Amino acid sequence: MDQSKVTVRYAKAFFGLAKEKQLLDEVKNDMEMIGQLIKTSTDLQLLLESPVVKSSKKVSLLKTIFEGKVNQLTVDFLAMVAANKREIFTQGICLNFAALYRQDQGIKSAVITTAVPLQEDLVSQIQKQLESEFKTKVELSQRVDTELIGGFVLRVDDRQIDASMASKLRRVKETFLQTQINK
Numbered sequence: 001m002d003q004s005k006v007t008v009r010y011a012k013a014f015f016g017l018a019k020e021k022q023l024l025d026e027v028k029n030d031m032e033m034i035g036q037l038i039k040t041s042t043d044l045q046l047l048l049e050s051p052v053v054k055s056s057k058k059v060s061l062l063k064t065i066f067e068g069k070v071n072q073l074t075v076d077f078l079a080m081v082a083a084n085k086r087e088i089f090t091q092g093i094c095l096n097f098a099a100l101y102r103q104d105q106g107i108k109s110a111v112i113t114t115a116v117p118l119q120e121d122l123v124s125q126i127q128k129q130l131e132s133e134f135k136t137k138v139e140l141s142q143r144v145d146t147e148l149i150g151g152f153v154l155r156v157d158d159r160q161i162d163a164s165m166a167s168k169l170r171r172v173k174e175t176f177l178q179t180q181i182n183k
Contacts, residue, residue, distance in 0.1 A: 006089045011096030014077050019104075023073055028101045030070040034078070035094030048087045058082040106136045110156040113143040115164075130156065 018027040038044050047053060047061060059082045066075050081087055102109055110130055112118070118126075127140040134156070145153075149165035 004092070006086055007092030007096045010081060010086065010089065010093045011100055014093070015097055015100045015104075017077075018073065021073060023071060024101065024104075026071050027074055028098065030074040031094045031097045033070065034066070034074070035091055035098070038091040038094070048090055055082055055085055055087075058087055062087075102139065108134055108136055108138045108156055110138050110140045110154065111143055112140060113145050113148065113153040113155075113164075115144070115146055115148040115150050117144055118142060126154075 014027070014031075015024075018024045038048065044065075047058065053061075059079045062078045062082055063075055066078060078087075078090070081090060081093065101107075108130070110127075112123070112126060123140060123142060127138055130138040130140065138156070147166060149169070151164040151166075151168070152161075153164050153167075154161045
């Protein structure tokens with residue numbers, strides 16, 4: 001089965017269950033924490049990806065790791081995923097769950113990319129401006145890409161504003177080349 005289909009199906013099922021049990025906010029926090037833990041812990045990644053470790057052992061280890069730290073519904077879900085031999089998809093399930101949550105709550109996701117890190121008060125001002133513009137809550141994350149030279153690239157959902165120096169220099173170069181060719 002295609003990974004995206006697996007992750008979407010499990011995320012939708014768990015999202016529906018969490019919403020039905022009115023534990024959506026708590027489970028969302030659990031899923032964010034688990035996704036981040038998988039991303040940063042090579043030991044956990046190796047455990048989930050290992051074909052040598054039996055599913056029953058993975059279920060036991062996941063319960064040991066997460067019991068008491070996350071909602072019991074989340075622990076049971078992780079155990080069920082591992083029992084069904086789908087634990088390799090856990091991080092993707094976490095990402096899809098977060099996307100479903102944002103969609104359900106009307107939250108837009110935005111990324112601002114700059115050449116140097118921005119000060120927190122400036123990021124906060126940008127976030128407030130975006131929330132005012134879109135009339136909804138916006139989760140703004142920040143990326144640093146030194147190749148931009150200066151300026152920024154702002155991406156909100158499928159819209160992008162490229163005000164970077166690198167793109168301006170590229171446009172100047174293209175214009176210059178066009179005028180050279182046309183002569």
